[in-house]
Amino acid sequence: xxxxxxxxxxxxxxxxxFGGGLLTRRIPALTVVVVSQALAVLVLGAVVLTTGAWxxxxxxxWYAVAAGVVGPAAMLAFYKALTxxxxxxxxxxxxLGVVVxxxxxxxxxxxxxxxxxxxxxxxxxxxxxxxxxELRGAPVQRQAVLLTLVAAFGFGSVMALIAEASTTxxxxxxxxxxxxxxxxxxxxxxxxxxxxxxxxxVPEDGPRVxxxxxxALAFVGLADVAANGTYAIAAHHGPVTVAAVLASLYPVVTAxxxxxxxxxxxxxxxAAGAGLxxxxxxxxxxx
Numbered sequence: 001x002x003x004x005x006x007x008x009x010x011x012x013x014x015x016x017x018f019g020g021g022l023l024t025r026r027i028p029a030l031t032v033v034v035v036s037q038a039l040a041v042l043v044l045g046a047v048v049l050t051t052g053a054w055x056x057x058x059x060x061x062w063y064a065v066a067a068g069v070v071g072p073a074a075m076l077a078f079y080k081a082l083t084x085x086x087x088x089x090x091x092x093x094x095x096l097g098v099v100v101x102x103x104x105x106x107x108x109x110x111x112x113x114x115x116x117x118x119x120x121x122x123x124x125x126x127x128x129x130x131x132x133x134e135l136r137g138a139p140v141q142r143q144a145v146l147l148t149l150v151a152a153f154g155f156g157s158v159m160a161l162i163a164e165a166s167t168t169x170x171x172x173x174x175x176x177x178x179x180x181x182x183x184x185x186x187x188x189x190x191x192x193x194x195x196x197x198x199x200x201x202v203p204e205d206g207p208r209v210x211x212x213x214x215x216a217l218a219f220v221g222l223a224d225v226a227a228n229g230t231y232a233i234a235a236h237h238g239p240v241t242v243a244a245v246l247a248s249l250y251p252v253v254t255a256x257x258x259x260x261x262x263x264x265x266x267x268x269x270x271a272a273g274a275g276l277x278x279x280x281x282x283x284x285x286x287x
Contacts, residue, residue: 001233001234001238002234002235002237002238002239002242002243002246003234003238003242003246003281005230005231005233005234005237005243006230006231006234006242006243006244006246006247007246007247007281008227008230009227009228009230009231009234009243009246009247009250010246010247010249010250010253011250011253012223012224012226012227012230012250013224013227013247013250013253014249014250014251014252014253014254014257015223015253015254015257016219016220016223016224016227017250017251017254018253018254018257018258019216019219019223020032020033020036020220021254022216023036023217026203026209026213027202027203027209027210027213028199028200028201028202028203029079030076030187030190030191030194030199030201031191031201031202031210032217032220033072033075033183033187034187034188034191035210035217035221036217036218036220036221036224037180037183037184037187037221037224038184038221039214039217039218039221039222040180040218040221040222040224040225041177041180041184043225044173044176044180044225045177047177048174048177052170053170053171053173053174053177054174056166056168056171056174060165060166060167060171060175061165061174061175061178063161063162063164063165064161064162064165064174064175064176064178064179064182065178065179065182066157067157067158067161067162067165067179067182068178068179068180068181068182068183068185068186069182069186070154070157070158070161071154071155071158071179071186072183072187072190073154073186074097074150074151074152074153074154074155074157074158075151075154076190077147077150077151077154078147078148078151078155080147081144081145081147081148081151084143084144084147096124096149096152096156097152097154097155097156097157097159097248098124098156098159098244098245098247099152099156100153100155100156100157100159100160101156101160101163101235101240101241101244102120102240102241102245104160104240105239105240105243106241108240110239110241110242115283116241116242118283119242119245119279119280119281119283120241120242120245120280121280122276122277122279122280122283123245123246123248123249123276123277123279123280123281123283124245124248124280125273125276125280126249126252126273126275126276126277126279126280129269129272129273129276156244158228159231159235159247162175162176162179162228162231163231163232163235163236163240165178165179165232172229172232172233173229175232176225176228176229179228180221180225227250231243231247234246234247246281249277252273252277
């Protein structure tokens with residue numbers, strides 16, 4: 001069950017990143033984050049009311065609040081890094097956030113077998129290579145590397161925090177709702193500050209572009225929410241180390257989606273990375 005839900009997480013996160021990437025070509029990135037998360041809040045709010053999940057409010061929801069604060073901050077650092085450094089360097093480094101939940105899992109007592117340790121190493125290497133790292137030729141600013149590592153730590157921290165925010169399915173609905181409300185508040189504040197500094201909140205073609213993209217924005221927001229939910233379930237039903245690594249295969253999904261939909265050719269290093277990620281997945285699932 002851990003492997004199944006963790007792989008579902010990687011699929012959902014990969015598709016959400018792919019959809020979000022396409023949307024940011026037409027809509028400011030901060031607006032994509034805020035609108036997609038606001039749409040997710042509406043759906044989650046209805047779920048919380050329907051299931052009575054609000055009755056499970058407790059101190060553990062502070063983990064969800066923390067995840068809601070850290071997530072947008074990590075995303076902003078990642079976007080800033082992308083403007084400073086080559087995507088072929090930034091993207092693979094950003095996937096190293098898996099180290100955070102894996103370390104937490106080891107600290108709380110997870111002890112994977114030899115085959116699973118090998119699977120962790122192979123899968124992480126595969127994820128990094130699937131991002132298509134630029135091994136030479138592209139100068140990288142030190143600030144870009146620092147921001148990327150901050151973003152990676154943030155992404156990994158969100159995984160660790162959301163796994164601690166609930167112990168039941170209905171409690172998970174409430175935790176995800178709280179996380180998304182916090183996301184909207186933090187992201188909205190950042191968007192307001194950006195506009196005050198002269199940034200744009202709507203595309204040059206006007207709000208109609210956002211209205212036309214609402215279904216896609218809703219998909220991105222809900223896929224991200226669902227991914228957080230399936231990861232939390234995976235982490236509760238098996239070793240966190242295994243769940244975290246399998247969930248972090250999402251860059252492979254994004255690369256394959258770009259290949260299938262946009263007809264972007266995979267570089268040899270990306271194809272090799274996808275293959276290694278698959279080998280690591282098999283070792284983790286069977287170890």
